[in-house]
Amino acid sequence: METCKLEKRGKLFILTLTGEDEHRLNPTRIDAIRSALNQIRSDSSSLSGSVLITTAHGKFFSNGYDLAWAGSSPEKIRLMSYKLRELVADLISFPMPTVAAITGHACAAGMIFALCHDYIVMRKDRGFLYMSEMDIGLKIPAWFMAVMSCKIGDARVLRDVVLKARKLTAKQAVESGIIEAAMDSAEETVKGAVELGETLVKKGWKGQVYSENRKELYRKVIDKLGVDETTDDVKNQNVAIATPTSNSKM
Secondary structure, X not given: OOOEEEEEEOOEEEEEEOOOOOOOEOHHHHHHHHHHHHHHHOOHXXXXXXXXXXXXXXXXXXXXXXXXXXXXOXXXXXXXXXXXXXXXXXXXXXXXOEEEEEOOEEEOHHHHHHHOOOEEEEEOOOOOEEOOHHHHOOOOOHHHHHHHHHHOOOHHHHHHHHHOOXXXXXXXXXHOOOOOEEEOOHHHXXXXXXXXXXXXXXXXXXXXXXXXXXXXXXXXXXXXXXXXXXXXXXXHOOOOOOOOOOOOOO
């Protein structure tokens, strides 16, 4: 079953998480997203002056890890964590600006996935950014914290997102400087992301230079990606997990 699709419009690449489900991040979906990113990377003529836009069908951008798939298996939970860290490494090293067009909820790992884009445009009549870990009794991994620390500049907002599991609407996220704009509908959100993308395309930036500068900007995140803290069970097993390197060119 298709979990995402990639469309090219001139210098814009539009990656859509398909279907009306919650777009949970399991290995199958993450691999499909990474495959689409690798497809873009393989087109050397498009790596400069291009922009990636990521969006989703339905009421969820992503509702986080696929905990139903993982069940109580430490191995499956570890695999999801490893796969997501590989995807984040890909996004940080990606040779073009990235825009997330959030037309629904982005929760937990789904919020982290969204925040790993350079820019976010969000629908204001539905959806919120939500780190649910406090509410469901899970420790937030250090690399999640590194991403949020880089993306949420207001210390009080960061505190409330982490320690109060505060749900941020699009309006609140704009006021906090987390996202670029709040739009009236799903269609307007995607349109706004496309307009932003077209503005960035006009800059004509070199992809490799953009990638290197972004990696320095988010060095704190990169430094944390090699450590998995997803579950105490996994930590107690002393499982060695290599820093994600496949196709990420970190």
